[in-house]
Amino acid sequence: MQVGISTATLFGRFVTEDALEFLAKNKIDCAEVFLESFCAYSDAYGKLIAKKKDQTAVHSVHVLTTQYEPQLYSLNERAKADSFKILDMAMSSAEQFGARYYTFHGGARFKKTPFKINYERVASITQDIIDIAKKHNITLAYENVHWGYYNYIGFFDEVRKRTNGLKATLDIKQARQSDIPYSKFIDEMNKDIVTVHVSDIGENGKMCLPGVGTTDFDDLFKRLKDVDFNGAVLIEAYQSDFENYEQLFASYEYLKELAYKIF
8 A cells, every 4th residue: 555645735835736746856655636627627737747746656636626526417417418528628637647546526415405315326427437537547436525425324335336346535534524433434435445535633623634633543554454455545634734844744754654564
């Protein structure tokens, strides 16, 4: 398994291509590339990212929240068709810089009204998304997200058994925001976990870098090992979670040492 940093952790400090270059210059083993907006969904931009990565492996690609992903499941056929065109562009961009996985938020559940998932429809559309990504040599990894379709135990299993080739991204912050122990998501995702987003939380309830707060990363890594995890654990933090880059790199080294000990 690998340990790395998402360029999203540097959001607001660097634009994506400069963030990846910064991580590469600091010898970070792997990264997730966070595409910030529609201008990044082009082969030209993907080739720019490829030039910036140097020896840092790009494990996965992520896109900004709700730019097009929820509309992939839209009942409005025009909105859905446009979103699939954007998806294809985003995956083509990611193919240029060698992303292996697509960290996918999926559908959104913003409204508080009762919501019932039509698994047959959602799975059918998800298979179409899987196929678009696969065309660009990328594997779809559905992420647990507190505001998304996958904010409860059972969703992933229902979609997985109706699709071919679906993988998973575990986000321990999102599990916490869903008020569900991350261990339950590990139990469901099991051997299909390919990416893990990690952050930490202090005793005051504020997010912080891994190794600074109260999260038992020893337990997390042991649970991942139990399901034969062989993907990437990526720091995904916010701008306000650290004051300087020395703190970020210390957190990275902490996770690397722990991974070496457990895996």
